[in-house]
Amino acid sequence: MTITLLKLFWSFFQVGLLSIGGGYAAMPLIQEQVVQRNGWLTLAEFTDLITIAEMTPGPITINSSTFVGIRIAGMPGAIVATLGCILPSCVIVSLLAHFYFKYQNLLMIQGILKSLCPTVVALIASAGLSILLLCLWGEDSISVSLLQKINPVSLVLFVSAFVWLRRKKPSPILVMMVTGFFGGAVYLMFPNLG
């Protein structure tokens, strides 16, 4: 139990420490810790978590630490994981604020952020791609070449949602609700499609 709590703390400490750029920047880090390293969630469960996080208020990191923590070690797990997640913020924000008010110079910080931004974009793209492959080919998405095995409902939903987002810039929550409604209805009416 203690070891599990320590593991939770350390994993989310890394998430909190490395997720620079806010919001979606944390997603690939959470995926790495929770799915690849510790196997606390399957990729499908992780995708559910991102969906839930998108539809509820609060930062994705806190949402994830609570969700994973409670499933692995109950309420203590949720609290320990959340603490691990915010501890680096507390320390680094205070340090940066101190230097900023002392020197009023953000040049080095800006320089670092400039080269971090492309990295964050690439990491998000990679996490997004793994979710896309999951919804098109299911859990064992290695056989990408098998075009005939593609899930047609997911493909239509993805393409139309993407075009809608690019053209009209609707809010993500609205997009999720509409895809959930129409796709859900199709899956319920034709269960063999899923």
Add this chain to the structure above:
Amino acid sequence: MKTPLKVYWKLFRSTFHLSAFTFGGGFVIVPLMKKKFVDELGWMKEDEMLNFAALAQSSPGATSVNVSILVGYRIAGVPGAAVAILGTILPPLILLSMISMFYQWFRENLVIAAVLKAMQAGIAAVIADIAVNMGRNVTREERLFPWIMMIAIFIAVHFFQVNVLYLILASILVGILRTLWREKRGNTL
């Protein structure tokens, strides 16, 4: 100067309320905080809030937690920061605990399972859209360097499963070296 208890309570209530009703996360909370703490309560000036927002975004972790730390500290020191953090993390902590406890039961429900499955495609589209927007933003001023970084990192993480930790540390190092090199040449960014 001792901070009256009323200030802590107000700080807690404000951050709790903001966190509970801010959907979409991240930067959305900054204008709302500005409205609350600058316009309504008059606890700080607008340019302070903007500096806090920039600092919060430059720091690791959730932007809303970071802004709360700075605002709380500015208003009532370390205890203020603690109160602001508590107010910010309690709503998602409570809500997600409940969702997490019911998740298995929730997931076995046929209707919810179908809706969640369909939403996978939706979230994939949302993330793809965000990646495209962010990719455009980072290639606005400069082209070659961000593209090389993006492609290299993408290949490293997606095809070679390189640990994200090393990739981020490497990018920070590149950023430091580039900044030093530019400063040496006398260029500004």
